[in-house]
Every structure is written in structure tokens, then in C-alpha cells.
Amino acid sequence: MSAPPPGPKLPHSLIANPRLSSWVRFTTDGRVAILPGKVEIGQGVVTALAQIAADELDVEIGRIEMIRASTAVSPNEGVTSGSLSIQQSGRALRHACAEVRQRFLAAASERLGVDPALLGVEDGMISGPGNVTTSYWELAGDVSLDHDATPGTIAKSAATRSVAGRSIQRVDIPDKVFARPRFIHDHALPGLAHGRVLRPDVSRARLIALDEALARSVSGLIAIVRDSDFAGVVADSEAAAEAALKALRKGATWSSGEPLPDENDLAGFLRGQPVETTVIDTRAAVTINATRTLRRQYTRPYIAHASIAPSCAMAQWDDNLIHVWTHSQGIYLLRADLAIVLKLPAENIVVEHMEGAGCYGHNAADDVALDAALLAKAAGGRPVRVQWSRHDEMSHAPFGAAMAIEIEADLDADNEIVGWRHAIWSNGHTARPGRAAQPALLAASEIANPYPRMISTNPPPANGGGSDRNAVPLYDLPAWTITSHRLLTMPVRTSALRTLGAQGNVFAIESLIDEIAGLRGEDPIAFRLRHLRDERATDVIRAVARRAGWKPERRSGIGHGVGFARYKNTGAYCAAIAEVEGADDIRVARLTLAVDVGEAINPDGVMNQIEGGAIQATSWVLKERVRFDRTHITTTSWTDYPILTFSEVPTVDVEIIQRPEIEPVGAGEAAHGPVTAAIANAVHDCLGLRIRDLPITRDRIIAAMELAS
Numbered sequence: 061m062s063a064p065p066p067g068p069k070l071p072h073s074l075i076a077n078p079r080l081s082s083w084v085r086f087t088t089d090g091r092v093a094i095l096p097g098k099v100e101i102g103q104g105v106v107t108a109l110a111q112i113a114a115d116e117l118d119v120e121i122g123r124i125e126m127i128r129a130s131t132a133v134s135p136n137e138g139v140t141s142g143s144l145s146i147q148q149s150g151r152a153l154r155h156a157c158a159e160v161r162q163r164f165l166a167a168a169s170e171r172l173g174v175d176p177a178l179l180g181v182e183d184g185m186i187s188g189p190g191n192v193t194t195s196y197w198e199l200a201g202d203v204s205l206d207h208d209a210t211p212g213t214i215a216k217s218a219a220t221r222s223v224a225g226r227s228i229q230r231v232d233i234p235d236k237v238f239a240r241p242r243f244i245h246d247h248a249l250p251g252l253a254h255g256r257v258l259r260p261d262v263s264r265a266r267l268i269a270l271d272e273a274l275a276r277s278v279s280g281l282i283a284i285v286r287d288s289d290f291a292g293v294v295a296d297s298e299a300a301a302e303a304a305l306k307a308l309r310k311g312a313t314w315s316s317g318e319p320l321p322d323e324n325d326l327a328g329f330l331r332g333q334p335v336e337t338t339v340i341d342t343r344a345a346v347t348i349n350a351t352r353t354l355r356r357q358y359t360r361p362y363i364a365h366a367s368i369a370p371s372c373a374m375a376q377w378d379d380n381l382i383h384v385w386t387h388s389q390g391i392y393l394l395r396a397d398l399a400i401v402l403k404l405p406a407e408n409i410v411v412e413h414m415e416g417a418g419c420y421g422h423n424a425a426d427d428v429a430l431d432a433a434l435l436a437k438a439a440g441g442r443p444v445r446v447q448w449s450r451h452d453e454m455s456h457a458p459f460g461a462a463m464a465i466e467i468e469a470d471l472d473a474d475n476e477i478v479g480w481r482h483a484i485w486s487n488g489h490t491a492r493p494g495r496a497a498q499p500a501l502l503a504a505s506e507i508a509n510p511y512p513r514m515i516s517t518n519p520p521p522a523n524g525g526g527s528d529r530n531a532v533p534l535y536d537l538p539a540w541t542i543t544s545h546r547l548l549t550m551p552v553r554t555s556a557l558r559t560l561g562a563q564g565n566v567f568a569i570e571s572l573i574d575e576i577a578g579l580r581g582e583d584p585i586a587f588r589l590r591h592l593r594d595e596r597a598t599d600v601i602r603a604v605a606r607r608a609g610w611k612p613e614r615r616s617g618i619g620h621g622v623g624f625a626r627y628k629n630t631g632a633y634c635a636a637i638a639e640v641e642g643a644d645d646i647r648v649a650r651l652t653l654a655v656d657v658g659e660a661i662n663p664d665g666v667m668n669q670i671e672g673g674a675i676q677a678t679s680w681v682l683k684e685r686v687r688f689d690r691t692h693i694t695t696t697s698w699t700d701y702p703i704l705t706f707s708e709v710p711t712v713d714v715e716i717i718q719r720p721e722i723e724p725v726g727a728g729e730a731a732h733g734p735v736t737a738a739i740a741n742a743v744h745d746c747l748g749l750r751i752r753d754l755p756i757t758r759d760r761i762i763a764a765m766e767l768a769s
Contacts, residue, residue, distance in 0.1 A: 068211040068212040070152075070155065070209055070210075070211050071151035071152040072151070073097065073135065073137050073148045073151070073152035074155055074156060074209045076135070076136060076137070077135030077136060077137070077152070078209045079205075079208055079209075080156055080159060080160055080163075080205040080206075080207055080208070080209055081204075081205035082133075082134070082135045083095055083096075083153060083156040083157075084113070084157060084205060085205070086196050086200040090184070090197055091124070091125050092113065092124050092125065092196070093127050094109065094113045094124055094125065094126050095127045095129075095133060096109050096129065096134065096135070096153060097134045097136055097138075097392075098137050098140045098145040098148070099128075099140045099388075099389060099413045099415075100232055100415055101387070101389060101415070101416070101419060101420065102232075102418060102420075102672075103145070103420075103665075103669055103726075103728050104230050104662060104665035104668055104669070105140070105145040105149070106126045106230075106231055106232060107228065107230040107231050107232070107662055107665060108146060108150065108661040108662045108665055109126065109145075109149060109150060110126055111223045111224050111228065111661055112150050112153050112154050112157070112223075112661060113157050114223045115154075115157075115221045115222060115223045115224045116153075116157035116158045116160075116161060116215060116216060117157050117160065117161055117181070117184070117196075118161065118181035118182060118183070118184070119181075119183050119184045119196075120183045121223055121228065123183070126231065128412065128414065129391055129412075129413040130391065130411070130413065131391055131409070131410055131411045132410045132412070134391075136392045137149055138393065139389050139390030139393055140390070141390075141421070141556060142523075142524055142628075142726070142729075143628075143631055143632065143725065143726025143728045143730070145726060146724045146725065146726055147723070147724065147725050147726060150661065150724060151723065154215045155209060155213055155215060156209055158213050158214065158215040158216070159209055159210065159213040160205060162213065163203055163205070163207075164181075164199055165181070167199045167202055168186040168199060171194055171199070172186075172188055172192040172194060173192075174188040174190075174192060184196045184197065186199075218659060218720035218721055219720075221720075224659070224661045224662075225659065225720055226662070226663070227663045227664035227665075228662060230662075230664075230665065230668075232415065243369065243387075243414070243415050243416060243417050244372050244374070244385060244386070244387050244414035244415065244416055245369050245372045245416070245417060247414060248445075249374060249376070249385075249445075250443075252374070252442070252445055253282055253294050253295065253296060253439050253444045253445070254294070254296070254297060254300070254301040254444065254446075255292055255293065255295075255301060255431065255435035255444045255446040256292055256293055256301045256302060256304070256305040256446065256447075256449075257290070257291070257292040257305075257431045257446065257448075257452075257503075258291040258292055258293075258305060258309060258312060259452055259456055260312075260314045260317065261455070261692050262314060262316065262691050262692050263317050263319075263551065263552075263691060263693070264317045264318040265314040265315050265317035266289055266315040266317075267291060267312060267313075267314060268313045268314060268315055269313040270286060270291055270311055270313070271310075271311030271312075272284050272286075272308065274307040274308075275293060275304045275305075275307040275308040278295070278300060278304040279300060280296040280300030280303075280304075281293065281294075281295050281300060281304050282296060282439060282442075283435075283438035283439065284304070284308065285434065285435050285437070287506075288506060288508040288510065289510070290434065290503050290506040290507045291312070292431065292434070292435050293305050293435075294435050294436075294439050298447075317691060317692075318551060319690050319691070320551050320552060320688050320691065320692070320693075321551060321552070321688075322690070323687060323688055323689070326359060326361065326464070327357060327359050327464040327485075330462060330463070330464040330486065330547065331464055331485045331545075333547045333548070333549050334547070334548045334549060335485065335545040335548060336545070336546045337544070337545050338528075338543070338544045338546070339543050340531060340532065340542040340543065340544055341521070341532045341542045342542070343538070343539050343540045344539055345478065345479065345538040345539035348470060348479050348538070348539060349472050349473075349478060350470035350472060350478050350479055351471065351472055351473045352470075352471050353469065353470050353471070353479075354467075354468065354469045354572065354575070354576070355466065355467075355468045356466070356469075356568075356571070356572055356752060357464065357466045358463075358464075358467070358564065358567060358571065359462070359464050359753045359754065360463040360465075360563065360564040360567070360754045361462050361684075361685040361686060361754060362459040362460065362461065362462045362552055362554070362685070362686035363460035363557055363684050363685070363686065364454055364457070364459055364460075364684065364686050365419050365420075365423040365457060365458075365557060366454075366684070366701060366703055367416070367417065367418040367423055369416065369417030370447055370448040370449060370452065370453040371416070371419075371423055371424035371427065371428040371447070371453060371457065372387070372416065372447040372448070373385060373387075373425070373428045373429040373431070373432040373445075373446055374386075374432055374443050374445045374446075375429070375432035375433040375435075375436040375444055375446075376436060376439075376441070376442070376443035376444070377436050377437060377439070377441060378441065380404065381408050381410075382398075382404070382409050382410070382433060383412065384398065384411045384429050384432065384433060385412050385413075386411060386414065386425055386428075387413065387415060387416025387419070387425045388411070388413065388426045388429060389419075389422070389425070390492060390493065390494060391411040391412070391413050392411070392494065393495065394426050394429055394493050394494060395409050395411045396493065396494035397426070397430070397493035397494050397499035397500060397501050397504070398411070398429070398430060398501075400498070400499045400511075401430060401433075401499050401501065401504045401507070401511075411429075420558040420728065421460065421555070421556045421557040421558050422458050422491065422492050422556040422557075423453070423457045424448055424453055424456065424457035424502070426492070426501055427456070427457065427502040427503065428446050428447070428448055429501075430499075430501040430502070430503045430504065431502075431503055432444055434503060434507075450697060450698075451697070454695060454696040454697070454700075455693045455696055456502060456553070458516075458553045458554055458555035458556075459552060459553065459554050459557070459686055460554065460556075460557025460558075461488070461489050461516065461527065461554040461561075462486065462487070462554075463485070463486040463527060463561060463564040463565075464484070464485040465484050465485075465564055465565065465568040466482075466483045467480070467481065467482050467483075467568055467569070467572050468481040469572055469576060470539075471576070475576060475580045476580075477537050477576060477591075478538055479537075479540070480537050480540040480541075481540065481541045481543075482531050482533075482540065482541070482542045482543070482565075482568070483542075483544075483545065484527045484528060484543070484544050484545060484564075485545045485547070486545075486561060486564075487515075487527075487546070487547045487550055487552075487554040488515065488516030488517040488518045488527065488546050488547075488554070489516060489518055489526035489527055489529075489554065489556055489557070489560040489561055490518065490519060490526060490555055490556045490560070491514045491516040491517070491553075491554070491555040492555060492556060496514060498514065499511050499514075500514040500555075513550070515547075515549070516550060516554045516555055517546070518546055518560075518561075519560075524560070524630070524631075525544075525560070525628070526546075526560050526561055527544050527546060527560070528544040528561060529559070529561040529562040529565065529628060530562040530566050530569075530625055530628065530733060531544070531561070531569075533569055534592065534594065534597060534624075535591040535592060536592065536593050552686075558728070558732065559627075559729045559732045562625070562627060562628070562729065562732065563677065563680065563732045563733050563736050564754075565733070566623065566625040566732075566733025566734060566736065567737050567754065568752075569625075570623045570624065570625070570733075570734070570737030570738075570740075570741065571737060571740050571741065571750065571752065573587065573588065574621065574622075574737075574741045575744075583611070584621075584741070585601060585611075588601055588622070588624060589601060589602070594626075596633050596656050596717075597633055599633075599654075599656065599717060600633045600635040600655065600717060601622075601624055601635045601654075603654035603715050603717060604622070604636065604637050604652055604654035604715070605622075605635075607652050607654060607713065607715050608620075608637040608639075608652035610622070610637060617641060617643060618640070618642075618649075618746060619639070619640050619642060619744070619745035619747070620637060620638065620639050620640075620745055621637070621638050621640075621738045621739065621741025621742030621743070621744065621745055622635065622637050622737075622738055622741060623636045623638075623733065623734035623735060623737030623738035623739075623741065624636075624734055624737075625733045625737075627725075627729055630725075631657075631725045631729075631730065632655055632656065632657045632658075632726065632727055632730035633655065633656040633717075633730070634653060634654070634655045634656075634670070634730040635653065635654050635734055636674065636731065636734040636735045636738040637652045637653075637738055638650070638651055638710075638739045638742040639652075639742065640742040640743055640746055641746070642743065642746040642747050644758070645682075645757075645758050646682060646739075646743055646746075646761070647708065648678050648681075648708075648710040648742075650710055650711045650713070651674045651678070651710050651712045651713070651735060652713045652714075652715075653670055653674060653712070653714045653715070653731060653734070653735070654714075654715045654716075654717060655670050655714065655716055655717065655727060655730055656717040656719060657724055657726070658719050658723050658724045658725055659718070659720045659721070659722060659724040660716050660718050663716055663718070665727075666716055666727045667716065669726075669727040669731075670714045670730065671712045672728075673727075673728060673729065673730065673731035673732050674712050674714075674731045674735045675704060675709055675710070675712065677731060677733075677736050678709075678735065678739065679703045679704035680732070680736065680754070680755065681735070681736050681739045681740070681754060681755055682704065682708075682739075682757070683702050683703060683704060683755055683757075684701065684702075684703060684755060685701075685755050686701070687700065687701075736754070739756070740756065743761075747761065748768075749761060749764040749765065749768060750764070751764055
């Protein structure tokens with residue numbers, strides 16, 4: 061006898077946080093408070109979530125008040141990452157709001173004596189036959205939301221939604237445009253003091269001695285804090301804190317530190333370290349009639365987050381309670397690590413999110429939160445604001461991991477692919493706080509009785525993977541083996557950077573696919589389409605080809621290239637065509653993209669994310685590379701670590717394939733891999749050179765020319 065089919069399940073975030081009142085509350089001023097656990101980091105998620113809530117509750121979006129995430133009031137949705145906010149928080153909120161609406165309709169039916177099927181809701185007003193009316197706010201005292209969500213609640217169909225699917229102004233933009241304080245960097249608590257932390261220039265150096273006399277003479281100094289290798293100052297003003305730190309630095313004596321790799325042989329370093337090897341996926345062919353094998357190596361350097369504003373946090377102690385304000389992407393995870401280091405119960409710590417000026421990934425936001433907590437102990441109950449310097453941010457924050465990728469493609473006599481082997485050497489791509497028994501915060505490795513520095517790991521393939529993200533081809537190839545070699549050493553600190561390993565893997569796969577199409581004399585788009593069975597994949601490729609007018613008449617000094625991927629092989633589909641100009645340097649003139657995220661809740665927001673991702677990827681491809689010698693990071697300023705300037709930004713044209721009947725997925729990381737590959741393939745079309753090492757700089761092009769000659 062077969063088992064009965066499984067019943068309906070709650071969305072993932074509702075399983076973890078089922079209480080309806082933790083998501084939705086009706087306020088006394090005729091508004092609706094929505095409390096998501098995901099945070100706004102510039103991706104527009106707060107606006108999209110407000111649209112979902114407005115739709116399911118049938119209220120005007122102006123009534124929706126989005127409450128900043130805080131461990132004191134918000135559901136625990138883990139970390140805002142992986143382009144999962146709409147998938148996780150959006151689905152949970154849609155279900156919760158639909159159930160809240162049903163509960164209020166049931167209460168209205170009882171009060172008004174009308175069948176709930178005959179009641180309608182418009183901007184929170186509930187009405188029925190005979191002009192009987194009530195509202196959410198009139199009923200709020202009678203309807204308890206202190207109930208767990210129940211599976212099986214039916215949300216509105218896509219056809220009946222009036223807010224989702226429309227472009228509306230993002231709720232976070234006006235403050236940013238008109239320079240009203242919104243970022244944590246601009247927020248001033250009453251009685252605010254300022255802190256700075258002393259750190260070495262040399263990698264992993266120890267603080268041997270510290271002469272505090274000069275720093276103690278600085279006017280406005282409140283305290284000098286020293287705990288083994290951790291040292292810092294607290295002062296009445298930022299100027300005093302900077303002066304005290306400068307004086308303290310003169311009194312510091314450091315050990316020699318630990319050596320860094322040879323930057324000029326990064327692939328050799330990555331391939332020569334002890335590793336943990338994992339076979340990610342295999343597909344076996346019945347027969348392989350290979351006549352030749354192409355073996356290609358691709359590399360990606362360490363990449364900095366390069367946030368426009370350095371990381372910042374505030375902390376305030378009240379006896380054995382502490383309140384922390386942070387732009388961390390995971391407030392509950394940060395709280396878990398703070399509890400370990402501060403030796404406090406988690407309930408004694410409130411971590412509240414405030415927006416920060418730019419970061420997608422694990423930069424120093426969590427590290428500076430611990431810095432603020434440690435320094436605030438010496439502030440006599442005053443709140444302490446700590447902001448890292450640009451130098452510290454570029455030296456001590458985690459980087460996106462460098463990667464060496466080798467692909468072997470077995471070809472038959474017609475240059476068709478009959479076998480594929482993809483191997484990656486890389487540090488793990490995540491060392492976020494709150495995910496291990498030991499904390500992952502920088503200061504935790506500097507205090508007395510230090511915790512060891514966490515060696516970065518990779519999320520499991522079921523969660524999208526890390527260094528192996530997007531390493532399994534979406535193309536229908538007869539055989540493959542995908543292998544990940546995770547380094548067990550970490551002289552350069554690495555953690556999550558936008559897309560994790562997907563950018564490097566898509567660059568490698570799409571470069572070699574293009575090269576094989578060229579060997580066959582086949583149009584690269586036709587070659588891709590021939591190897592894809594997924595109709596949504598072929599649709600985005602056909603859409604971008606049509607929009608870009610593929611392939612224009614060849615012109616000297618101009619090249620065109622294509623790239624494609626489905627992010628994590630489960631998320632958004634994206635195809636890109638790049639137009640580049642190759643004169644003294646490579647310039648990306650135009651990027652055309654097509655994207656399918658299922659239901660686009662806010663099409664303008666989706667477009668923002670694709671445009672932003674495309675521009676960031678262009679910067680990574682043409683410019684960005686963390687540089688270092690054998691003792692320290694040398695790219696510690698915008699001069700040393702250039703990013704794309706406004707004058708270099710390409711024209712970006714995006715087409716959204718709207719599929720309202722399909723559950724939405726995130727757009728934030730969909731463009732990076734395809735754009736990277738499209739630019740590299742366009743460079744080959746322009747110059748006839750395959751550049752397999754990022755970034756594609758003038759030096760790399762000259763080296764490729766010399767190799768080809």
C-alpha cells in the first residue's frame with residue numbers, strides 16, 4: 061500500500077518562526093507593522109516585502125511600516141545572503157499575511173453576521189452586503205495573532221494581486237537621495253563616545269608591548285583598552301579618538317607575523333596546499349570516443365568587498381546587558397558569537413540592524429560590532445561608535461577567496477564534448493559568525509585566551525555550495541566529474557563575497573564552451589542552445605540575443621561575447637552579451653542582459669539588482685585584485701585598489717522575462733558570472749586572445765600576446 065502524499069508545508073522561515081504576531085502587527089494609528097528577519101543592504105528587499113504584505117492584506121502600501129530587524133522583536137531568518145530574501149522571507153510573509161487576513165475575515169463575519177465569502181477588504185476596511193463595515197484596526201483587540209501559522213493557507217493568485225508585479229519607488233531611496241541620516245555611519249545616539257582599534261600592518265603580528273603614555277596625554281581621551289593583542293581607545297570625539305590611536309600606534313611593538321603566499325604564483329600556492337577533496341557531482345557516459353582533450357586553467361584573485369564606507373557599529377552596556385547596532389547581514393548569528401566572546405546569555409544581548417553604505421557579503425561589519433562591544437565596556441554606560449579606517453577595511457576584513465579552476469574537456473572527432481572534468485582549488489567561501497562552536501570574529505582571535513581563526517568552509521551543495529557554486533554545468537553533457545579541493549590553510553582571511561564561487565566557475569565554463577564552439581566554427585549562441593534542454597534557459601539566451609541584435613557586423617577594435625548561467629543552478633536565469641572596445645585598455649561599452657526570476661515582485665527593483673551586479677562584475681573583471689607581498693596586504697586605499705569609475709560604467713540594458721505564475725527567486729547575484737564570461741569572450745572576439753586569469757588588465761593582455769607569438 062503506497063504512502064499518502066505529503067500534506068502542505070509551511071514556508072521555510074515560517075517553520076522556524078511560526079508565530080503570526082512575530083511577522084504582522086496592527087498599530088493604533090491605522091498602520092500595519094511588518095517585521096521581517098531579512099535586512100536591507102541596498103537590494104530593495106524591504107520594498108518588495110512591503111508589496112507582498114500590502115497585496116495579501118489588501119491595504120495601501122503607504123500604510124505598511126517596515127520594522128528594522130532586531131533580535132528583540134524580529135523573527136530569526138538567519139543571514140540575508142544567497143539571493144534568498146524573496147524566496148524565504150517573501151514566501152513566509154505572503155503565507156502569514158494571507159492567514160492573518162483570513163482570521164480577520166472570520167472575526168468580521170462573526171461581528172457583522174455576514175458569510176465570510178461575501179466580505180471584501182479594501183485598504184484595511186472590511187465590508188459586506190447592506191453597507192456593513194469594520195476594519196482590521198477595529199477588530200485588532202478581538203483577533204489574537206499569538207497563534208502559529210497553519211499549513212494549507214491559500215494566498216492570492218498572481219492574477220488577483222494588484223501591488224506585486226508593479227514597479228514602485230523603493231522605500232529606502234528618498235533618505236539616501238536627500239542625504240537624510242539612514243546609514244549607521246550617520247546615526248548619533250545621545251552621549252555618544254567614539255572608539256578606534258589598533259591593529260598591525262603585518263599579517264597576524266602579535267602585540268608584544270604597548271607604551272600608553274603619549275596616548276594618555278590626548279585631550280578628550282576616555283579610556284585605553286588592552287586585552288592581550290586587542291587594543292583600542294575611547295574618546296569624546298572622533299578627532300580625539302583618531303589622535304589617541306595615532307599616539308598609541310607610536311607606542312606599539314609588534315612581532316614579525318606570518319608569511320603570505322607568493323602573489324605572482326597564486327595558482328601554484330592554491331594547488332600546493334593541504335586540502336579537503338570532495339566530489340561534488342558525477343555523470344557517467346556509456347561510451348566515450350574522445351580523440352583529444354582540452355585542458356585549461358582559469359584563475360580569480362582575492363577580491364575585496366571595497367564597501368564605499370568602512371564598517372561601523374555602536375554598542376552600549378547597561379550592567380550585564382548590551383545593545384549593539386550593526387549593519388551585519390545576520391543579526392542572530394552575530395549575537396551568538398558575541399555571547400560566546402562576552403560570556404553572556406544570548407538573551408542579554410540585543411543586536412539591531414541599521415543600514416550600512418554598501419556590502420554584499422561578509423565584510424568587517426560583524427568584526428567591528430565586537431570591537432564596539434569590547435571598547436564600550438570602558439565607556440561608563442555611554443554608547444560607543446567604532447568606525448574602521450579604509451586601511452583597516454582593506455587589510456583586515458575578509459576577502460572573496462582566490463580560485464584556481466582546471467577544466468578538461470574530452471572532444472570527439474567532430475569537436476563535440478563527450479567528457480568534462482572540472483576541479484577547483486580555493487579556500488572555503490564562508491566564515492560567517494554564529495555557525496560554529498567557536499566565534500569567527502577578528503577580535504576573538506586577539507584577546508587573552510584567544511579563539512583560533514576559523515578556516516573558511518563551503519556551504520553544502522544543497523544550499524548552493526561555496527567554491528563549487530555553479531560548477532556543475534547546466535548544459536546537457538554526456539559525462540562529467542566536478543571536484544572541489546578546499547584549502548585547510550588560510551594565510552589570507554576569506555569569507556563570503558557576492559556569488560561565492562559562482563563568478564569564477566561561470567567564467568571558466570562559459571570561456572571553454574565559447575572556445576569549443578569556435579573550434580567547431582559554430583555560433584556560440586547556437587552551440588549553447590543546442591546543449592540546453594531547459595526552456596527557461598533557452599528563453600533568456602534567445603531574449604538577450606534578440607535584444608542585443610546578435611551578432612552585429614564585425615568592426616575593427618570591437619568585440620562581442622555571450623555568457624549564461626542559472627545562479628546556483630536553482631535560482632535566477634541570466635544571459636548577458638557584452639560589447640567591448642579594445643584600444644590601449646579594454647573598455648566595456650555596453651551590456652545587454654535578459655533575466656528570469658519567476659515572479660518579479662518589483663520589476664524596477666529586479667532591474668536595479670541586475671544593473672548593479674553587471675556593473676560590479678565589470679569592475680571585478682577589469683580592475684579588482686587584492687595585492688600583497690610576503691608580509692602584508694598592499695592594496696589599502698582606492699589608489700592601490702581601483703574600482704570602476706562613473707566614466708567607465710557601460711550602458712546596461714535589461715529585459716525581464718516576467719513569470720508571475722512561478723515562485724520568485726532573488727536577482728542580486730544572477731548577473732556576475734554571465735557578465736564576467738561575456739566580457740572575457742568579447743575580449744577574445746576583439747583581440748583573438750583568450751585571457752584566463754582575472755582581472756583582464758593591460759599586463760594580462762600583453763602577456764597573452766607574448767605567449768601567442
